[in-house]
Amino acid sequence: MTDAFDGFDHASHMRSAFECARAAAARGDEPFGSVLVRDDAVVVAESNRVNTESDLRRHPELHLAHRACRAYDPDERAEMVMYTSTEPCPMCAGGMRTAGFGRVVYSVSGDEVAAFTGRGTTVRSAAILDGVTGAVGPVLPDEGLAIHRAFDW
DSSP states (O other), X not given: OOOTTTTSOHHHHHHHHHHHHHHHHHHTSOSOEEEEEETTEEEEEEEOOTTTTTXXXXXXXXXXXXXXXXXXXXXXXXXXXXXXXXXXXXXXXXXXXXXXXXXXXXXXXXXXXXXXXXXXXXXXXHHHHTTTSEEEOOSSHHHHHHHHHHSOO
């Protein structure tokens, strides 16, 4: 069985999320980035701005979910895929569940990020998204991990 997202250029979209993560790190934020894709084209991109905006809500996944809910109706959001450099935290997964995206694709797992940050493991995003949005990953994990290795955790 195939679905509407099988033909998407997963590698290209994930690399776009990586660019957002690198931009976040370059400006002093933690290296997280995400893009929202519809019809295999990026419609909006975000990078982490928690430090530079002094706003704990400025995780890229949560901000994209917020923007999508303001700009698109539920049927349109169900046709979207969020590509994110790192598996979403529980807060972001909750926002993405509310947004009702068709799929979430991540590169680096939450457990792997916990190893870099020393913050311990978190609830896996698939558990929060279950029944609403499919979570797929890891995609290009070596490239995603390289971004975290380069960051001064």
